[in-house]
Amino acid sequence: MAVTGWFVALVALGVVPVVLLANGWAYVGWVGLCLVLLAVDAALAASPRAASLARSGPDRVRLTEQAEVTLLVTNGSRRRLRGVIRDAWEPSAGATPRRQKLDVPAGERRAVRSVLRPWRRGERRAAMVTIRAIGPMRLAGRQASILVPGGIRVLPEFAARRHLPSRLARLRELDGRTSLMVRGQGTEFDSLREYVRGDDVRSIDWRATARRAGGPGPAGSPAPTLMVRTWRPERDRHVVVIVDSGRTAAARIADETRIDTAFESTLLLSALADRAGDRVDVAVFDRRVRGRVQGARGADLLAKLVDTMAPIDPELLETDWTAVPSLVRSMTAQRSLVVLCTPLESPGSTRQLLAMLPQLTRTHLVLVAAVTDPALLEAAADRSDRASVYRAAAAERAMLDAQRVAAAVQRLGADVVTAAPLELPPAVADRYLVYKAAGRL
Amino acid sequence: MTSSEVVTPTVRRTLRRALFWIVLAALLLAFAAVYGLTTRSTTEADRFSADEAAPAGSRALVQVLGDAGIDVVAAETLDDALAAIDDPATTTLVAADPRTVLTAEQWRELDGAAASLVLVEPPAPAVGSLAPAIAPGVPSLGGVRDEAGCSLPAALRAGSITADGLGLDASGATAADLGAAGVQLCFPGGEGEGGAALVSLDQPAGGTLHLLGAGGVVQNGLIGREGNAALALGLTGEHPRLVWYVASTADIAGGTTALSELYPGWVNPVAWLALTVGLAAAVWRGRRLGPVVIENLPVVVRTTETMEGRARLYAREGSRLRALDALRVGTLRRLAEGLALGSAAGLDDIVTAVSGITGRDRAGLRALLVDREPRDDGELVALSDELLELERLVQRRVALADDGPGERPADRPDPTTR
16 A cells, blocks of 8 residues: 555645635545545556566576566566656666566556666676556545565676686797797697798708608708707696685775685686686685685586676685695695685784695695785875874884795795785686796696 | 575565564554543643633633523634624624734724623723723732622622732723713722723613623633622623624634635645655665674783783873883893893893993993983983984994994904903
8 A cells, every 4th residue: 555646636625615615624525535535546457466477587697798588478467557666776786777667457467677786796686566547536545565575686896807818828839839938847749840940940850850751861952850849837837826715804994805815816817828728727715615616627517617707705614724735735736826715914814724734745836925005005105194103103114024924935935916896816826827838836 | 504594574474473462562552542632632722712621711600501592602703703693682792802913993893792792811902992082901810709809799799709800991081072972980999909890881882781701600610619600690691692602713814714725725735745755765775685694703801901001000100210111121132232242231231232332331331221210201202212212223333343344443342251
C-alpha cells in the first residue's frame, strides 16, 4: 500500500469546499471521500505479487567496464500493471537507473534494462525487485518486494595489461627469432639455419655446413652455404606466485589496496610467463589457501586467475608463513621461481617470513615483490613546520625499517622488488625478463 | 532464474502481526475514556462550585443542605441567580466570584435581592459597593480561631473555625459608621493575624449581609475541620431556599464574546485539512520503494597510521634528538647513493666525499650530520632545513660533474679507487 503525490494534491484540493461551506462537516466529508477513492484505486491496481520475474545478463564483468542486465516482467494479473519498478543491487554494483517506469498490459511481458558500473571487485548480488503498481486514478499503489536471485562477478581490472605488449616484444628479442642469444647457461638448442650477415661468427656450425655442402668443394667452386645454430631461452620453467591476503594486504596505498596491486602484478607476470612458455601456478594464502590456480595454460590461465581472484578480500589475520614452504612443495617439485607478493614493512611483522625464507631459497629462486608507499616519500620531503619535521622523521624511520627488512631478505638469498603501486607490476615483469635473459630460472 | 519469493508481507499478515498492539492501544484508549468520565478531573478545580468534588469545590455543603430539605439552585450568571429568587424574604443567596469578573455595579444589583446575602471571599468591588465601611485585609488567613467575638448565633454555635481565605478589616472606619451599619466582626483573631474571618452587617437595602472572608469554611477540603461545618450550615441554611451563585466568564460586562467569533468559521476546518495534507504527504514520501540493500565492505587500513602515530609520539615526548637522527640517517643514505659510495660506506667516507664535492669544511659537516644536539624545536627545524639544503647542494654538484664536458673533476670521489 502506498499513496501518490496526486492523492496529497487531492486532499489539499479540499480547501475549496471547506472554505466555501465554512463548516467542519465539509472537512470530514472531503477526507472521507478521499479515503474512499484511495481504497477504490488501490483495489483496482494490478497486484504486483502476480508478476513473475526472470533475469538475464552476463555473469562476469571486468572492473571499470559496464554490463547490461535485463529483467523480464510478466504480468500475470488480468489488469494492466503500471507503476514503478526498482531492481535493487548492492550499492557497489553501481546499477543505473535506480528506478524505472513500468507499463505491462495484462498477460504480456516487458524487459526492464539497467546498466551496472561496478566500482569494487568481488561477487555482487541483486537483492530484490520492488514493484509499485499504481491504480487507474493514480491515487494509490500496491507495493511488493520480490526476491529474484541473481548476481554478477566483478573481475579484477588488470590495468597492467597495457604493459604487456612492450614486455612481449622484449621476450621476442630474447627468443630465438633474433640470434642474439648465444650458447650458455639457461639456453637450449633451437634450430639450424643459414648464415646471414650480422650473425655472430662463433655460432657457425661447421659440421652442419659441411654436411649441407656434401664435402669440401674444389677450388673455384661456389662458396658453401654456412649454417649457424640458434639458441633460445629455456622453456617449461616453473613460476609459482604466492599472494599474501593477510592483515597487511588490507592496507590502502594510493587508492588501491595492497592485495589489488599484488593481483595486478600476478596477472601481468602470469600473462608474460605463459607466453614465454613457462608454467604458472598461483596461490592466494593467509592462514589457509583462499584461492589456487594450477595447471592452466594459454587464455584459460588468465580467465581462471581473474575468476579465482575476484571474490577474495583480505582477512584480518596474521599470515602463517610457516605453512608456505609445504604449500610451495605441493605445487612444484623442480627448481622454480617463487614470487612472494607481500609487504616488507617492519622487522617485527616480517619475522615469520624471514625465518621461513631459507627453506625456500635452498631449492628455489625467490623474489619478494613489495609495494612501497609514495606518501612516505612525500612526508619525508616536507619539512615546512615543526609537526611536519616530526612526520618527516617518522617517515624516514619507516623507510629505514623497510630497507633493513629488504636487506635481511636479500642476505637470506632472495631478491626484492619494491615499487609504488602503479609501478610494481611492470617492475616484477622486468625482473622476470632479466632472470630469463640471464638463464637463472 | 525464475524462482521468486515475495518478501513484503500482505496487509492481512501485517494486521495479524500488529494485532497485539492494536488491541493494547484500544484498551488504553477505553481505559483513558472511562477514567476521564468517572473522575471528571479538569485541569483546574472550580472554586466554590456547587457541583465540584475537588477539595476547592463546595459540593459537600450543597448536598448536605439539599438532603436537609433546602431547595438549592445553582446559578452561573448574575441574571440566572436573580431570576432564581422568587421570594427574597425566604431566600439565601450565596455569591462567590473567584475570578473577579463582576464589577461594582453588578454587585450593587445584589443589594436587597435576598433576605440573607452571603459573599464568599468577597473581592474589592463587592466590599466597596455593599459594605464600604469594611476593607479587605490580608489576602490569606491561617490558623484556628476559637473565639467567636460576636453575637451571631451561627458563629457562637460553631465555637471555633479553621480560618482560610481572605481577611476583613474594619479598623479604617469610625465607630459611628460601624454602629450605623450594624457591623459585627466575628472570629477577629489577634494582632497581626489578618483581620476578621466573618463580618456580618445590614444590607443597604435591607436584609443581612454576611461577608465570609474565610472561604475555606464552605470548601470540601476544610469543611470537616473544627466548627467549619456548623458555621457554613448556619449561614446558608437559614432560609428554605438557597441560590448558590458562582460568577463565571459569562458575566463579563459588555456581553459574551467567544474567541471563535473573532475569525471566520472555515479557519478551524482548514487547519485540520492542512494537518491531514501534511500527514498524507508524510505517508507519500515516507513509503520506501523496497528495503535498503546492505553490503559487506572489506576492511581497509590506512598505511600511514603507524607513521602518524610515531610522529605524534616524537612530538609529544619532545624526542628531538631521536627525530633528528632519523632524518640524518635518511640524508646520509641519500648522500651515499647520490655519490655512488655504495651501501657499505661509513660515516667518515661520506663526510670526506661531501666536503670534497661541496668545499665545506669537514668539522662543520660532521657537526651537522652527527654531533649537534637540538636544544629546542626551532633548532630542530633549522637543522632539518640545513640537511635538506646539503642534499640539494650535493645533488646539483653531482649533476654538474656528470654533465661536465668530458674531463673529470679532480675532487670527485671515484668509487673504483676506494
